[in-house]
Amino acid sequence: MGTIKIYWALAMASMRARLQYKASFFVLVFAVTLFYAAQLASLFVVMSSFKQINGWHTGDMAFLFGLLTFSLGVTTLLFNGLQNFDALLINGEFDRTLVRPLNPLAQLMFSRFEASTVAHSVIGAAALYYGAKMSGIVWTPQKAASLPFVIVGGVLIQGGIRIFVNAVAFWTLRNAAIVHTVVFSGREFVVYPITIYNAGVRFFLTFVFPIAFINFYPAQFFLDKTGETLFHPALRSLTPAVGLLVITISLYAWKAGIDHYQSSGS
Amino acid sequence: MSPALFLKFVEVSFRKEIAYRFDYFVMILNGFIYVFVFTSLWRTVFAAGGGTFGGFTTKSIISYTVVAMVVRISFSMDDGLIPGRVRDGSVSVDLIRPVSFQLMNLAQSVGYSAFHLFARGLPIFVASAWLFGVRVPAEGLPAAIVSLVLAYLLLFLINFTTSLLAFWFVEIFPFTLLKYGLINLLAGGLLPMDFFPTSVRPLLSYLPFQHIFYSPSVILTGRVAPGNAPVILAEQAAWVAAFAVLSAVMWRAGRNKLVIQGG
Amino acid sequence: MIEAVNLKKEFRVNEPGEGTFGALKALFSTRKRIIRAVDGVSFAIKRGEFVGYVGENGAGKSTTIKILTGILVPSSGSARVNGIIPYEDRRRNAANIGVVFGQRTQLWWDLPVRESFEMLKAIYRIKPDDFAHMMKKLSSVLDLGPMMIIPVRKLSLGQRMKCDLAASLLHRPGVLFLDEPTIGLDVLAKENIRTFLGEINATEGTTIILTTHDMNDIERLCGRLIMLDRGRVIYDGLTNELKQRFAREKLFEVEFRVRPPSLADVPELEVVEERGSKLSLRFRDGAGGDLAAVIGKLAAKYDVKDVSVREPSVESIVRSIYEKTLSLPPYRADG
Numbered sequence: 001m002g003t004i005k006i007y008w009a010l011a012m013a014s015m016r017a018r019l020q021y022k023a024s025f026f027v028l029v030f031a032v033t034l035f036y037a038a039q040l041a042s043l044f045v046v047m048s049s050f051k052q053i054n055g056w057h058t059g060d061m062a063f064l065f066g067l068l069t070f071s072l073g074v075t076t077l078l079f080n081g082l083q084n085f086d087a088l089l090i091n092g093e094f095d096r097t098l099v100r101p102l103n104p105l106a107q108l109m110f111s112r113f114e115a116s117t118v119a120h121s122v123i124g125a126a127a128l129y130y131g132a133k134m135s136g137i138v139w140t141p142q143k144a145a146s147l148p149f150v151i152v153g154g155v156l157i158q159g160g161i162r163i164f165v166n167a168v169a170f171w172t173l174r175n176a177a178i179v180h181t182v183v184f185s186g187r188e189f190v191v192y193p194i195t196i197y198n199a200g201v202r203f204f205l206t207f208v209f210p211i212a213f214i215n216f217y218p219a220q221f222f223l224d225k226t227g228e229t230l231f232h233p234a235l236r237s238l239t240p241a242v243g244l245l246v247i248t249i250s251l252y253a254w255k256a257g258i259d260h261y262q263s264s265g266s
Numbered sequence: 267m268s269p270a271l272f273l274k275f276v277e278v279s280f281r282k283e284i285a286y287r288f289d290y291f292v293m294i295l296n297g298f299i300y301v302f303v304f305t306s307l308w309r310t311v312f313a314a315g316g317g318t319f320g321g322f323t324t325k326s327i328i329s330y331t332v333v334a335m336v337v338r339i340s341f342s343m344d345d346g347l348i349p350g351r352v353r354d355g356s357v358s359v360d361l362i363r364p365v366s367f368q369l370m371n372l373a374q375s376v377g378y379s380a381f382h383l384f385a386r387g388l389p390i391f392v393a394s395a396w397l398f399g400v401r402v403p404a405e406g407l408p409a410a411i412v413s414l415v416l417a418y419l420l421l422f423l424i425n426f427t428t429s430l431l432a433f434w435f436v437e438i439f440p441f442t443l444l445k446y447g448l449i450n451l452l453a454g455g456l457l458p459m460d461f462f463p464t465s466v467r468p469l470l471s472y473l474p475f476q477h478i479f480y481s482p483s484v485i486l487t488g489r490v491a492p493g494n495a496p497v498i499l500a501e502q503a504a505w506v507a508a509f510a511v512l513s514a515v516m517w518r519a520g521r522n523k524l525v526i527q528g529g
Numbered sequence: 530m531i532e533a534v535n536l537k538k539e540f541r542v543n544e545p546g547e548g549t550f551g552a553l554k555a556l557f558s559t560r561k562r563i564i565r566a567v568d569g570v571s572f573a574i575k576r577g578e579f580v581g582y583v584g585e586n587g588a589g590k591s592t593t594i595k596i597l598t599g600i601l602v603p604s605s606g607s608a609r610v611n612g613i614i615p616y617e618d619r620r621r622n623a624a625n626i627g628v629v630f631g632q633r634t635q636l637w638w639d640l641p642v643r644e645s646f647e648m649l650k651a652i653y654r655i656k657p658d659d660f661a662h663m664m665k666k667l668s669s670v671l672d673l674g675p676m677m678i679i680p681v682r683k684l685s686l687g688q689r690m691k692c693d694l695a696a697s698l699l700h701r702p703g704v705l706f707l708d709e710p711t712i713g714l715d716v717l718a719k720e721n722i723r724t725f726l727g728e729i730n731a732t733e734g735t736t737i738i739l740t741t742h743d744m745n746d747i748e749r750l751c752g753r754l755i756m757l758d759r760g761r762v763i764y765d766g767l768t769n770e771l772k773q774r775f776a777r778e779k780l781f782e783v784e785f786r787v788r789p790p791s792l793a794d795v796p797e798l799e800v801v802e803e804r805g806s807k808l809s810l811r812f813r814d815g816a817g818g819d820l821a822a823v824i825g826k827l828a829a830k831y832d833v834k835d836v837s838v839r840e841p842s843v844e845s846i847v848r849s850i851y852e853k854t855l856s857l858p859p860y861r862a863d864g
Contacts, residue, residue, distance in 0.1 A: 002654065009651045017639035020680065024437045031440035031447075038447035042457055049319065049461045050311040096635055098600045100652055101624040181296040188303050196310040201302075262602040262616060264540065 006102065010110040014081070018113040025115050032119035040065060040127060043191065054195045059134025060223055061192075062127045067215035068190060070124025071154030073117055079159045081111035086169040086176055089261075105163070105254055137222055146221070149240045154214040156243030160250035161186075161211075167250070170257030182209075190215055195228055202230055213242040267369045275370055279377030290385055297339040297390045304331045304456065305398050320460040326487065329401045330458055332394040334483040337414065338455035340387035341421050341478075343375050348429035349438050358524065367517065368426070375422050403488035409495035413482040416502040421478050423509035430513060433520030454480025474505040530736050531574040531597065531704060536606035537760075538567040538592050566592040567603070568760030574738070574753075576703070579730045581751030581768065582740045585851055588757040590740045594706050597738075598628055611703050624653060627697030627735075631709030634693055636681040642692050643677040646699060653700035660699065667695040670725055687718030694722065698729065705729075707739045711746055723749050744844035756847065756857075763850070764857055768843060775846045779820070781810040783827065784835040794830040797823055806834075 019025060043065060047058040056064070085108070088094045097104040137143070165182045169175040186209065194202050194212050205212040213235075220228070221236040305328050312324040322330065348371065351357040360367055394400060428445050431438045450456060452475035459470055459480050470476055481498050484490050490498065541561045567589040574580055584590045595601040596608055599615035599622045608615060615622040629635075636645040650660045668674055671691045676684060684692065690710060697705060707726075711719045727750055730737050739751060747754060747768060754771060756764040764771065780801065788806045792798060802809040812823075824836055850857060 006651045006654075009648060013637055013640060013644065013648050016644070017637055020639045021437075024440075027437070027440045028443075031443045035443050035447035038451040042451050045451075045457055045462055046307070046311075048463050050315060052314070053307070054310055054314070092630070092633060095595065095600045095630070096633065098619065099598045099623050099626070099628045101620045102652060177292040177296065181292050181299070185296050185299045188299055192303065192307055196306045198306075201306075259602075262600065263604070 003102075007106055007110055010107065011113070014111055015113040018115075028115035029118045032116045033123055036069060036119060036123040039191075040123065054193055055225070055228065056193045057135070059131050059136070060219070060225075061131070063131030063135055063137070063223065064193065064215050064219050065191060066124050066126070066128030066131050067150065067154065067219055068124070068187065069120050070128055071151050071158060071214055072187070073119075073121030073124050074151065074155045075158040075162070076114060076117040076120055078155065079109055079162045080114045080117065081108040082162050082166045083112065083114075083179075084176075085166040085179075086174050089169055090173055104258065105251075132222075135223055138224075143222055146218070146237070150218040153218075153239035153241075153243035156247045157210060157214050157239075158183075160243070160246035160248075161209075163247070163250040164253050167253040167257035170261045186211060195230070206231060206235065210242050210246065213239045267365045267373075271365065272369060272373045275373030276377035276380065279374040280381050281377075293382075294386050294389050297335065297386050298393065300456070301332055301335045301390060301394050301398075304335070305394075320458075321489075322458070322460065325399065325401065326489070327458075328398050329487045330483055330489070332391065332398060332400045333402065333486050334455050334458070334479045336387045336391045336394075337417070337482055337486075338453075338479055339390060340379060340383035341418060342379055342382040342386075343422065343425050344378050345425060345429065345442050347371070347374065348426070349432035352432040352520075353436075361521065361524070367521075368513070371426060372422060375425075379418070401488070402486055406485050406488050406490070406495070409490075409499065410482060410486040412499055413485045413495070413502060416499065416506055417478050417482045419506045420474060420502060420509060423506060423513055424474070424478075427509060427513045427516060430516045430520050433516075433523055448475060449478065452476060453478040454483060458484075474509070477502045477505055530576045530578070530611060531572075531738070532609045533573075533593070533597070534571050534607050536567050536570045536593065536596060536608060537565065537604045538589075538596065538601065539604045540564045540566055565760050567596070569606070570757070570760070570762055571606075572755055572762065572765055574736060576736055577730070577734045578753055579726075579737045579751050580739065581747035581754045582738055582757070583742075583744075583747065583754065583847060584740075584757030587759075589760040590757055591708065593757075594708060594738070594740060598626060598706055599623060624700070625703050627700070627702035627705040629690075629693050629697045629705070629707045629710050631690075631707075631712045634681060634689055635696055636689070636692055638682050639680055641678050641680055642673070642684070645681065645692070645696060649696055649699050655700050659701070663699050663701060667698060670728060671695055671721075687714050687721070690714060690718070690722060691725075694725065698733075698735070701733065702735065704736045704738070707737065707741075709741055710739070711741065711743055719743070719745075726750055744842065744847055748843045754843075756850070758851070771846060772843060779811065780839045781824070781827075782835075782837045782839065783808050783810055783833060786832040786834045789831050792831075795823065795826050798827075 040062070043061055044058070046053075047061055051057070053061065085094075088108075094104070094108075097107040100107065132139075162179075162183055165175060165179050168178060172178075189197075189201075189205055190211050194205050194216050197205070202212075205216075217235045218237075218239050219225070308327045308331060309324060312319060312322075312327060317324050319327075348357070351360065360370065363370070391400070424445065428438065428441050431441055435441070452470060452473060454476050455478070459467065459476050462470060477498075481502055485495055485498065541563055566587070570589065570593055582590055582593070592601065596603050597610055597615055599619035602616040610622055611625050613622045613625065615626075636642065637648060646664065649655075655663070668677075671694065673691065673695060676688050676692060681689060681692070694710065710726075711722055714722065723746060726737065726739075729735050730750075737750075739746060741747065751768055754764065754766065754768045755762060781798065785806045785808070792800065792808075792810075797813055798810040799813045800808055801811055820838070824838075827833060827836070
């Protein structure tokens with residue numbers, strides 16, 4: 001209990017620190033929101049021309065985008081402190097967390113509150129809401145109850161991936177490009193339904209780099225997409241389980257990374 | 267600035283980029299992801315729509331996508347450079363150097379981009395051409411090269427102008443982000459202008475963005491009749507001139523601000 | 530309190546290629562070189578000692594400190610701080626130590642100083658009474674009062690160092706590690722920090738290990754001095770003893786009216802440096818005789834215009850040792 005209070009205090013301190021510059025914070029929220037709005041707009045441009053992608057209409061696409069972007073917002077809230085982790089490692093700031101009687105990863109996680117959290121959540125929630133409306137999703141109790149679990153699962157998947165790729169920095173020191181590729185460019189794959197890719201890539205996005213569980217599989221469930229089963233219909237409800245698996249693996253990788261750093265770092 | 271000095275700046279900035287060893291292979295992958303996602307997307311929707319749309323065939327949209335993406339990757343520029351130097355005051359060192367600030371930055375930018383052209387653009391082009399098939403007709407090449415140079419200058423000047431805002435704003439990241447939002451959507455690096463609804467297309471032609479990736483890419487892939495290329499080149503040149511003037515005015519004002527405030 | 534036994538630490542470093550071609554080649558292959566940053570360091574420090582830990586850049590100071598604070602695991606050897614093995618029980622060790630890295634603050638950059646202290650109170654689970662007591666004590670000695678409501682980023686370097694020191698002591702650690710705490714400070718701020726550290730060491734009984742390049746810090750504060758060179762301890766003993774050992778390193782600056790061709794009549798002295806008719810002299814190794822007698826002899830035998838004698842400072846002794854113009858007898862860790 002006491003420990004949770006400490007981390008809460010850390011999180012609040014980082015938020016207060018960020019809000020010291022109120023004007024710049026809100027300008028940034030505005031800018032990031034527009035940036036993602038532009039991405040959503042390019043999706044609408046494609047849909048205006050082609051009407052549907054493998055049976056996914058504009059509303060379905062917005063819902064897909066919404067799941068991805070809203071869970072990205074929550075991920076940013078919890079894991080943004082890992083951004084530029086390689087720089088913290090190189091300039092020695094990371095050592096600071098090691099001389100405190102707390103978990104280093106938890107200290108990092110709650111060390112930086114960012115404007116993009118708000119922007120992702122706003123755009124994501126709006127896309128979810130209008131996507132669900134346009135697609136005419138029938139909200140059964142089962143679907144309504146599943147939504148939070150799907151979001152949490154998506155956050156665990158994205159958070160786990162961030163921890164994993166940042167753990168790489170313990171060996172390579174520089175990992176900005178790999179973080180950019182895996183965390184930000186990787187996400188481009190699942191802006192569209194993964195049925196547009198060949199079998200190998202579908203397999204990759206399901207079983208190796210399982211980001212299709214953030215939005216594609218659960219969206220199939222919410223949108224009652226029958227007739228395009230990939231691999232197995234059970235995958236549609238596995239997002240929370242996959243989330244737990246990814247975060248577990250990534251924590252092992254992180255632990256191995258710290259051990260490596262302590263025995264070979266400088 | 268002498269051409270030799272210009273090249274020296276190019277070389278130094280090229281070598282600075284090489285230093286990021288580990289990043290190199292990852293960055294190729296990074297660019298390739300976009301090529302792959304969009305070629306997969308166009309294949310799917312074109313197949314569903316009977317193989318043609320907006321004057322494109324499946325083959326020609328893939329050529330366009332690969333070419334535009336390779337241009338986009340090769341036009342990588344370092345946005346943090348000038349704002350960083352303004353913030354920490356080291357821009358005053360640039361002021362006392364007996365070289366043109368604009369040309370020095372252009373040289374550094376060329377070195378940076380040259381690295382991305384050789385290290386990422388060309389490998390991705392070769393791999394994509396082999397995997398997906400790309401057609402670049404030779405007769406459009408002379409016009410395309412001119413268009414590429416103008417497009418590069420235009421993007422450089424847009425970035426340079428945005429960077430100069432650092433003289434007036436502590437935090438220019440929001441501007442940079444907005445710029446990228448607009449470029450991603452409207453410059454043709456990801457989506458050709460042909461896919462925009464016909465109602466907004468006239469509006470887009472009044473903006474500079476489509477001259478960054480769309481114009482050189484359509485000339486390179488032979489979608490513009492050789493006779494029509496000069497019109498596009500003239501429009502590009504006009505935008506380059508406009509941003510050159512704008513950035514020169516802003517640089518002068520920013521520099522005076524620096525001198526008056528003592529940096 | 531602190532015990533290091535035959536600590537060793539090795540690093541691998543990449544060798545960068547040279548020139549554009551070499552840099553391109555380095556994209557595909559790297560040569561690795563092994564560096565032994567700490568090479569068999571042993572010492573034992575008792576409770577309440579104030580120890581100066583000195584050495585040139587790369588001598589292994591920071592690496593040792595990182596091992597003792599639990600940041601790094603040694604390649605071999607062992608260390609204990611207050612009975613805890615720091616790299617095996619990092620968090621328990623962290624609760625018992627305070628660390629100040631001179632150039633990096635542990636305070637929350639954008640928040641007022643007071644909030645940083647409140648955060649540390651939570652992190653180290655300091656009881657409200659203890660916190661109030663320590664806060665009162667620290668702010669009166671360091672005069673923190675006026676800084677408490679200022680965001681850390683707006684403090685001067687000296688003010689920030691005061692706050693960082695207070696932050697590292699709030700939880701009353703048994704051991705305080707200081708890595709270059711006076712670097713970049715002006716003379717007055719340095720003096721304030723030194724006075725404070727002396728007081729804390731005396732009143733709280735805090736064991737303090739100080740790495741520094743400023744030998745005045747050592748001379749003022751550290752009863753004991755440990756010197757490192759290329760990963761090995763080359764001196765471990767009282768600071769005063771070091772001064773006494775090299776007391777005979779006093780330099781005689783002698784100006785002659787008539788420059789003698791040689792100093793054969795005063796065999797106790799040897800020439801260190803000569804500038805025209807001015808000579809710098811010192812006792813020859815193993816030579817006997819006392820100061821007054823030698824000066825008398827010098828004045829009797831030669832036409833001396835002026836003599837001055839310079840006391841060696843710790844600064845000059847240490848510098849001479851690293852410049853190899855003075856040599857220490859070989860140091861044995863078990864001795």
